[in-house]
Amino acid sequence: MSETPDASTVNALLNSPQHRTGLNDLHLEVTAVTRRYPWLARVSGVVPGMADTDRTQWEHPNLALRLAIPDAADALGPLIGQAGVCRRVYTVAAVDYDTSTLDIDIVVHGESSPMMRWHDGLTPGDRVSFVGPRPHAAPTDAAAAGGRNHLLADGSAYPAASAIARALPGVVTVIIALPEDAAQAGSYNADFPGAELRYAASSDTPLSHAMTTLEIAEGDTVWAGGEREDIRAVRARCLKELGLPKAQVQVFGYWRHGKTETDADVARLTAVAELQKQGRTLEDDLAVEI
Numbered sequence: 513m514s515e516t517p518d519a520s521t522v523n524a525l526l527n528s529p530q531h532r533t534g535l536n537d538l539h540l541e542v543t544a545v546t547r548r549y550p551w552l553a554r555v556s557g558v559v560p561g562m563a564d565t566d567r568t569q570w571e572h573p574n575l576a577l578r579l580a581i582p583d584a585a586d587a588l589g590p591l592i593g594q595a596g597v598c599r600r601v602y603t604v605a606a607v608d609y610d611t612s613t614l615d616i617d618i619v620v621h622g623e624s625s626p627m628m629r630w631h632d633g634l635t636p637g638d639r640v641s642f643v644g645p646r647p648h649a650a651p652t653d654a655a656a657a658g659g660r661n662h663l664l665a666d667g668s669a670y671p672a673a674s675a676i677a678r679a680l681p682g683v684v685t686v687i688i689a690l691p692e693d694a695a696q697a698g699s700y701n702a703d704f705p706g707a708e709l710r711y712a713a714s715s716d717t718p719l720s721h722a723m724t725t726l727e728i729a730e731g732d733t734v735w736a737g738g739e740r741e742d743i744r745a746v747r748a749r750c751l752k753e754l755g756l757p758k759a760q761v762q763v764f765g766y767w768r769h770g771k772t773e774t775d776a777d778v779a780r781l782t783a784v785a786e787l788q789k790q791g792r793t794l795e796d797d798l799a800v801e802i
């Protein structure tokens with residue numbers, strides 16, 4: 513097991529041009545805290561500096577923000593000169609550049625965590641700093657190349673899958689693993705216009721199980737986001753069982769059972785620092801031991 517990198521290594525990695533290019537330091541002034549669904553909160557707000565950023569930065573179908581959330585115990589905060597703060601990544605669920613407003617949708621999960629505590633105490637008028645937006649992978653219009661797009665998402669990737677489905681006409685199937693009884697099924701269709709929506713049955717790896725019901729043809733692309741071990745299983749099915757080329761497999765671990773996002777960041781920074789010593793770069797995030 514490699515050693516956790518020291519403060520100067522961590523800062524050099526996080527402030528490198530490679531990491532910072534195109535990112536803005538902004539903040540969100542909260543205007544409303546609502547519930548989209550019993551399990552999904554929505555935080556809406558104004559971003560004062562948005563009009564000074566490049567409009568095209570906000571047009572990508574899958575954008576993420578790294579929010580600075582209070583956490584006195586965070587291990588990474590002191591290393592990057594932000595003691596008392598942890599960093600949590602969330603998707604831009606909706607954005608309107610003309611009014612400098614955006615929404616983020618937050619899974620209300622049962623663990624006691626920095627994000628859950630922050631959300632519980634949140635009221636209009638509060639502010640949160642963030643870095644972003646950072647474009648994350650989204651399929652292109654596969655139909656143009658004779659293929660189709662399939663999306664698989666648990667609650668954490670629901671905002672991203674919905675944003676992609678709303679932006680991209682070529683999404684044919686969406687499988688969602690909801691953190692609640694699927695009895696409320698029908699109400700989610702509007703978030704995935706034009707796609708056939710399917711619901712994964714509850715299990716430790718719901719998306720990879722539900723994937724067996726997908727008819728995936730040559731030329732199709734699979735995009736998936738969710739719990740890391742579930743996503744690793746999705747990837748194995750795509751690459752090993754179905755033999756899809758890597759270019760048609762876009763899969764991402766959004767969180768990990770029993771680990772915090774800070775644990776994941778530290779593991780990733782440790783792996784990147786170690787690879788850098790060997791003159792290499794991180795090519796496979798899912799291979800990092802968290």
Ligand SMILES: Cc1cc2nc3c(=O)[nH]c(=O)nc-3n(C[C@H](O)[C@H](O)[C@H](O)COP(=O)(O)OP(=O)(O)OC[C@H]3O[C@@H](n4cnc5c(N)ncnc54)[C@H](O)[C@@H]3O)c2cc1C
Binds near residue numbers: 628
């Ligand atoms: C690119 C990207 C985009 C993301 N977008 C979103 C988004 O739009 N909405 C969203 O809700 N999440 C999103 N996530 C996931 C989110 O960042 C993590 O769930 C994060 O760990 C939540 O922080 P926390 O402080 O609540 O929990 P942490 O302090 O990180 O973890 C504390 C405990 O909570 C558990 N936990 C964390 N998340 C979940 C969960 N979703 N369900 C059940 N248990 C959990 C952990 O396993 C751990 O045991 C995204 C992640 C990435 C990488």
